[in-house]
Amino acid sequence: MFTNLETYQSRFWLKEEFLKKIGKSSSGFLLELFSRVDALVDQDLVYYDHQMDMETCFEKYSFHEFKWHQTPNGDMEWIFMLNRQGYLVDLAVAFYITKEEKYLKKWKEIVFDFILENEKEISHPEASWRVLDAGIRLMNWVKSLTYLPLSKFSEVERKQIQEAMSLHVNYIRTHLQEKHLLSNWGVLAVSGVLSFVYFFDEQPELYLWAKETLLKQASLQFTKTGLHWEQSPLYHHQVVMCFAYLFQIACYMGDEDQHIWKEVLIEPIRASYYLSNSSHMLLALNDSDTVDFSWVHSYYHLLGFESECPEYTMGVLYSGRAFDKKHKVNFEDWFYDEVGGLAVVKSSDIYFSLFCGLHGSSHGHASLGAISLEMDGVHFMTHPGRYTYTECENRVRFKSERMQNTVLVEKGHYPSIENSWGYHWVAKPLSIQMKKEEALYYFEAQWSIPMKDNETSSRAYVSRKMILDTQAKLLLVIDEEESGHALAQNFIIPTKHSNDVYSRFWTNGEMVTEAIQYSKRYNSLDEGIQLKIRNKKDPIFTCIALEPYSVEKESIPRLDCPGEERGTKIKCKTKSGELTIYYSPEDIHNGLKYLKDSNGNIVYGRMVAEKNNQKIRFR
Structure with a gap:
């Protein structure tokens, strides 16, 4: 039943000595991960501060008191985040590193509680079953299972999990709308379906539907240079990470789809380099956050794409054994x-x-x-x-x-x-x-x-x-x-x-x-x-x-029409250099068509820069 998962794990899992090294790491990312899972396991408290969390919440609230349809703070995004179950991946990674049974026990407790809640009928669709959240949850179930030893699951448990995932697949397919083709919702939903199909389902028709839908979404949502249409760096990465995970699965399973997903990813991942600063802090343009994306860029890099690798250890934790090599990358400024x-x-x-x-x-x-x-x-x-x-x-x-x-x-x-x-x-x-x-x-x-x-x-x-x-x-x-x-x-x-x-x-x-x-x-x-x-x-x-500087502003009159201003000269000096700008708000279309400043310098054009004794006309 879980044969493909076993094959994947045999190729994906890191060696034990390297996992022990990761466990001793002082990485801030890992410290935050264990803080989250320990609060959940030991105190029944949940909060969201992961870098990829779409809606963070730093206040800690009781998990069991509010599951699966109540919000403790009046924000429905809190319950949406709870239902996406990203903490399952954290729990699985924590077990993967430490082998502490409490993390696996909590994983099972949460998953089977959710399955029981939805066993007879879909429960709380407005809170738990938006197509977006169902797709994210499905991928989180799949992804977390890749870190857990399958020998720890009985046949009954395996059957329950697979049937519940099939329920997700059917729900997503029947509730996906045409408008989701042009939405991060659609990619997050359907990529969850295809991640399940790669591991668990042999239906050719379902596989073709999911793949073709995702390819339509990619062609609609990215520009030629790789920018996502929703104009949010955070949602750009949310979508890219879905395609990256499908690429990863296809590579480990030797599936030819890896070449398709690679083509989809090349430009969006390259573009993502420019959506964060040199410290890898995300650009908070539009609906986005200022958050450290070091591990995300490292993950892209280790998958073989044009991205930096500032957090190798955390990157390889997600890319796995087959993607553990760095490579040279070069970017324009x-x-x-x-x-x-x-x-x-x-x-x-x-x-x-x-x-x-x-x-x-x-x-x-x-x-x-x-x-x-x-x-x-x-x-x-x-x-x-x-x-x-x-x-x-x-x-x-x-x-x-x-x-x-x-x-x-x-x-x-x-x-x-x-x-x-x-x-x-x-x-x-x-x-x-x-x-x-x-x-x-x-x-x-x-x-x-x-x-x-x-x-x-x-x-x-x-x-x-x-x-x-x-x-x-x-x-x-x-x-x-x-x-x-x-x-x-x-x-x-x-x-x-x-x-x-x-x-x-x-x-x-x-x-x-x-x-x-x-x-x-x-x-x-x-x-x-x-x-x-x-x-x-x-x-x-x-x-x-930044540093102390001086600015001189000079109005430049028109030579053949005294009293008529035709341009402005701005001269800026810092310790590091000097820049002079000649600016005219419109073309001079009759008479003398050039500008001449008080020093006798003659320029032509609407925007001219003088730098290192050279004049550059931009307009």
Whole structure:
């Protein structure tokens, strides 16, 4: 009955001496895992703080008091997480490492309790049997079984487990909807089915249905460069991890499907490198969290893909004996997906991101033009996070324009966010560009918003242009609106010290700061500062740098029309370098068409940078 599982285990399990070495590891990941399982086994307490948990909860609640359909904190996501049963994998891994029977005993207790609860009919479908949660639970049952010695299960127990998994498969297939083709829900549900089929089911028709459905989902949900359409780094990984596990099973079982899943995974895993910084902390863009994904990247790496391997021991714990070798990987310092609307610069000392793409699913925020920036380990600005999925003021506020690192049009028809999953309107992305010249990166994003009651005839057109100097370690931001509407920049800064803000930001506008809260992880709040910059006269110039620096601003008049300003010169100096920018808001289409500053320097173009005595025209 479990023959394929036995074959898999014989090829997957690590040697005992290596498992003992892992058990003695001081890895924070492993310490957290044992903290969770010991709380569950010894105290009947459950909480969710795993890096891949979609909805974390750090408060500990009684498992038996609330299973399988009650929530102790008013958040239905808590009970959804309980029903996904990710802790079964933790329990199985804990037994795998320590051989302590208490972990296996608790695993059986939970699984057979759930089976009994649903033996006669599906129990609590609204809490326990959403198609998403059923698929995740099914894969967690399969995955956890690969770590447990099958000799510990009687024939009766094996039969009960397999029949219960078959119930999951039938339920998912009959409840999957067409809309799930374009949803992380669909991938998480159907990948659970196929993981079961690989080990337990010989039905060709079911196998073909699951595989073909997953391939349709992959083709719909990823861009050519590998970005997931829902615009959330966390959900990008949730989907990728499902395909990665199917690839892993196929490889261990010698199934030809491994080649199919490898092709699906190459670009999404490569793209995922740019969705976290050099410390492997996830980009909290839209509905996502700031969380350490070291083990996830290590897992991808050991499976043979282009990813880093900062946590070898934890990675191999999940990849197994056949995938225990490191390999060389090389990445460009920048990533640009025009279709997905994401531009990233990532190196050992700089992490920058710009988003201006289609809204994606309801996990998207009002984040067009939003940026993040880290230099030398200092977080200049961060995304607001999501905090919760319940209907409340913080949920709406964190999704709104006013909590994004972007620019707002004064008197624009804000807010666009109506509630946790609804919108009054959605801004229209028009374009995003990224160019690289030596140490300079140029970015441009354009989008439009309604000025009144979502009328298409009355819209504001916003343009954000930026130059990142990776040598001088500074960023220049230029924001303007086509019709000259007044603008306001917002930045969420993860510090409580306003002096840090005023020493790092220079602007031609008026700066105001206020204390705010933002969220690094679901169900947690953090203290920070919001910087607001207003300028009634468009455009706004803002320069950001870490070390002490100086900025000189010069208005450049038109030579043949005295009194008419045609451009602006910004000269920025840091200890590490110098950057000069010449900017003209529009083409000079008659008369003298060049700019000439007070030093006699002549330039042509709308955006020209001068660096190391060389001029570079970006526009």
